[in-house]
Amino acid sequence: MKKLIGLLIIFLLLSGGAWYGYNYYYGGKDYYTKITxxxxxxxxxxxxxxxxxxxxxxxxxxxxxxxxxxxKMTEYREKPLRIGAYLKLKVNKRKGVLSWEEVSQKDIPEKALNQIEAAK
Structure with missing residues (x-):
């Protein structure tokens, strides 16, 4: 029983460390913007x-x-992003913008959308 508990504790520590490492390098917070x-x-x-x-x-x-x-974003593509497109950005504190996807206006949280529209 003691061995089982010891193995379980080691497993939890390793998996917790792996989760922390992944989140540190590849995790991020969602932000919303409009291409102008x-x-x-x-x-x-x-x-x-x-x-x-x-x-x-x-x-x-x-x-x-x-x-x-x-x-700040840098995109390698043949043509620029579409003017008026709403984007959801995944931003890591250490690396900046990790990824983005175009979303519809209705998918943006209300407080963020109000700020985007007020910034025009």
């Missing part, structure tokens, strides 16, 4: 010789409670 500018375009050539275009955005984003932060 096309972003600054920059052309370049990759290490394999292929041309690419990156777009740099500096956007005000709001959490579900309406608190704002300024986020």
């Amino acid at each position: 500018v096309t972003g600054d375009a920059e052309n370049g050539i990759s290490s394999t010789g292929e041309p690419f275009t990156s777009y740099h955005y500096t956007q005000k984003a709001y959490d579900k409670d309406g608190h704002d932060v300024t986020q």
Whole structure:
């Protein structure tokens, strides 16, 4: 019985540490924003010789409670993000914007949407 409890404690410590490590590097808080500018375009050539275009955005984003932060995003794509698109950003304190997805206006929390619309 003591061995079983000891193994259970070790398992819980290891799984808790793994969860903490994953959340530290890949976890983040959700913020919402609306694209209002096309972003600054920059052309370049990759290490394999292929041309690419990156777009740099500096956007005000709001959490579900309406608190704002300024986020910087860089997107590597053929054309800029669509003007007027609502985005849900996953932001890590250490790495910045980890991912984004386009969402409809009805999917944005009310306090965040009020702040986005007031910022026009």
